Amino acid sequence: MTAYTLDLQPIGRRAQVRSGTTLLEGAQRSGVELVSVCGGAGLCGTCRVQQLEGDLTPVSADEREELSAAEIAAGWRLACQCEPLSDVKLYIPAESLSSAQRLQLEGAAAEIERDPVIRLVDVDLAPPSTEDLRADMQRLADHLGADYPASPAFMRQFAQTARTNDWSLRIAIRDGELIAALPRAQRALGLAVDIGTTGLAAYLIDLDTGVTLAKAGAMNPQIAYGEDVISRVAYASTHADGATVLQARLVTTLNDLVTTLCNQAGAQPQQVIEAVLVGNSAMHHLVVGLPVQQLGEAPYVPVMAAALAFPAAQIGLNIAPAAYVYLPPLIAGYVGADHVAMLLATGAPDADQTTLALDIGTNTEITLVAGGHCWSCSCASGPAFEGAHIKDGMRAAPGAVERIDLFDGKVMLKTIENKPPVGICGSGILDAVSVMVEHRLVNERGSLNAEHPLISERAFVLAPADPAAGTKAVSVTRQDVNEIQLAKSAIRTGIDLLLEAAGVEASAIESFVIAGAFGSYINVESAVKIGMFPALPRERFTQVGNAAGMGACHLLLSHAQRQIAADLVARVNYIELTTVPAFQDRFIANLMLTPPSKGQT
């Protein structure tokens, strides 16, 4: 078996691959995560790389469809379609590199009072002797004055730590169970992770002080098995070990994050004595190891909706050996624990104000709190805001157009890291459509105004191609506008129907909370202009960033927050939108780009 070296530039990574391996597989095995929306089928063109040196297998028919003759001449290839025939040097453009994506770690959060989930007790024990033959665990129980249950994992850690620390330790007690035995000098830490379908945001927290010691992000490695929740559920359901593979990949990345966070904080993974994981229902079920097939089929019921706590070792999470994982409750099959965590972080469940909080993604979850009651729903807003189904769409990676404005008839762009424009991300496409509506490049139905000087070849050209830089033109087509119409109508229809269920006018919303990575980067005015959000005064809108991650941190530190989560889920009214009679009519009406939806504001 021959092995070749891949030299991956500009990131400077080398990878050994065996002949017969595609560049995509080779790069992924070496830890370089290339974007591969279609899973390596040669259909999406997202895994573009440029051949700088060496020989590759001949250009395939799929490559000829996805790449222009000029691109092929310049050495551009699809990494999933070719294999090395020698050592090879490759250029990987930023848009093909999924890990370069911006992952939001910061978030706004209400203040909470700490109410520790875990009690820490310092103990000094008498060592065993011929006169004192008590078993280790009996020795501890006598000292603590209570016979707390414990797992073998705790017993093992306790017996070893006691003997290497002169029987002087810190004992962690969780809900009446012994869960960790630390050397006296070690800090007790907690891990909070928001498991997004695309990205993970992880936080390491000192449980004594509540201080966040470290933060880190990572791509969700399950992306290799499907871009969105639906395709991952399908993968898990149609492959024998599908769910196990998805779980294992995710846990491997979680363990990498734990290592990264601990290195940042100068700590050891065994000091992490509690983990809080939040995610949508599919991420929740996959990480716990619950079946997901029924989440992909009507009536979309979860296996378990209540809060969960179980030993971290059960899923292979490498933290303290007897530590627990806690996951807050789900509201419904498509309103997950991440939404609950977000609501907690914003304080919405207990707000006196009429509050609407939403987290925009492929599914957009919305909760309305009014008069002490809660209503929630989930909208199928689709992946357009993540750059999918958009001709030049891409994730929020360097070179993505993220802001657009027209000034004196000229297009003004802002790209991520101010790199030459290579595509358009969610906030960019939202701005683009808003500009097109305002300046009448499209009508309210989404038809292009071919007469407009900025429309060229049936598209709104944001940036022309630059063959020297190897960049294509970036433009917005009618199909792109239509995708945004579908997305924004889904969201607005969800908002409208919740308001109707509650008997509240849109204008009565005192606080409109926009959570999530995408939501924190969007121009709210653009969302209002195209009718995605109701036209409220600007100051009523708040963009809170990764509030789900903040909520996870709160759940790590506060037992009371866990109780609030349970109470919230018990009292929320879940609205299954597709069963609401007015849904279809309202959805069609909300497809119009302007004026804002009738009946609202």
Add this chain to the structure above:
Amino acid sequence: MTAYTLDLQPIGRRAQVRSGTTLLEGAQRSGVELVSVCGGAGLCGTCRVQQLEGDLTPVSADEREELSAAEIAAGWRLACQCEPLSDVKLYIPAESLSSAQRLQLEGAAAEIERDPVIRLVDVDLAPPSTEDLRADMQRLADHLGADYPASPAFMRQFAQTARTNDWSLRIAIRDGELIAALPRAQRALGLAVDIGTTGLAAYLIDLDTGVTLAKAGAMNPQIAYGEDVISRVAYASTHADGATVLQARLVTTLNDLVTTLCNQAGAQPQQVIEAVLVGNSAMHHLVVGLPVQQLGEAPYVPVMAAALAFPAAQIGLNIAPAAYVYLPPLIAGYVGADHVAMLLATGAPDADQTTLALDIGTNTEITLVAGGHCWSCSCASGPAFEGAHIKDGMRAAPGAVERIDLFDGKVMLKTIENKPPVGICGSGILDAVSVMVEHRLVNERGSLNAEHPLISERAFVLAPADPAAGTKAVSVTRQDVNEIQLAKSAIRTGIDLLLEAAGVEASAIESFVIAGAFGSYINVESAVKIGMFPALPRERFTQVGNAAGMGACHLLLSHAQRQIAADLVARVNYIELTTVPAFQDRFIANLMLTPPSKGQT
């Protein structure tokens, strides 16, 4: 139709037989395989049994041909030729038992009332629908009328089993936790295993009926890492992954046993919803995954002595995914859970009689019950009875000399499976030393009598070398006798010191219970003759076979038995022999081979 009870000793099995059934048929129907070369025709004399109590049909002409008048006077009969006329107690000599396998599965046990540890509930659930979006677990909780906790492993099994069985299942509830979801038609099974240092004995039991469906034995695979407990503790302590390796090897064999048992019973491992494991403290700690180094160093304390219950998946035991493993408590570092199980099976803890129960091995554990109190100790009896440190010693395998007698100055041998003698096993060396003492081949200090005609080349030659058969001579040396002196003194000293602690004379022992594989094959008279056991009337001795295995079965079926185990351990007085001032003097005195220990009997 009248039915009688056969009490089969020393294996301690009870069998119900109808009148008109021969003892041979009755024994065989209860699973006790007697040798019957002629197929019950009364011609071969292989099915010899001794009538101890009760009435049998008159001695037949065939029996008068096969048995001597003295034998008939002593109650010897051919099992194929006689039928019970009342309840009968029989002694079955080892040579009449056909199963040459020496991993003992059979054992005597007191009757217990069943008191299920696990509650089984049949449920029929309404499937989810658009009108009923409850999560699976909520659906079950509503049906059961209580929100029992459950692990993700249960949830996974429940969600899948429900959907493949039309939501009609059997739910197993253990101590308020949901632990298994079976298809309605499947039996719920339990696994009981006695984990010996040398061999494993495993039992598969129907939890609904209490019936033992299958039995299987296996060698302990840890033997590859050390013959005895001490060497395994050393291996675990001196190799980085030593304990993990020993645990993994053992669990692999346990899983093989589960497969074997399930195949025998036509069942699936996932039907096994509870496992009880018993073993000495080292086997207990190793299988649980607790550190063992401190078991090998003074003061020899266990990490955990109380009863343990934890998910079987934590040690990789492949039974029902959310099933638990239960291990009864230990009494001390060297008086393990197997001893507790043995005591339970014999009913000793609650006996009104003054009872002494012991299990002979490399360590011999002894418990004395008198006047409602309990005393226990452990003696370092060494591996001589397992054939180690004996010149021609071997395990109880085919060709091992297991019985020795002198008749008219000639050595009479019985070997296992009547194969040509290749060595001597524990019961054989015990008989040999007894014969040597009785016939003055050795004096009471263990010095050989070189003048004795049976002593040749400073050894008692049991069988000469047979160059034709390729066998060596089998003989007993002075060193061998000395090893037995050390072993028997350790055991007798333990017995003596327990009696002294209790203030009880040896003659007051009303029931002397000998458990374990070795103990069930020994000639009790030989043990008395060399002073290993006190000289009690023969009928006070009972050889109960693998009582630890029987105790494990009881613990599987009865919550009350688990309570009795906990109570026993709480009230037992553990005597650390080496700290008793009289120990050294008593040990030296007990090295004498005859007469029996002073101050006793």
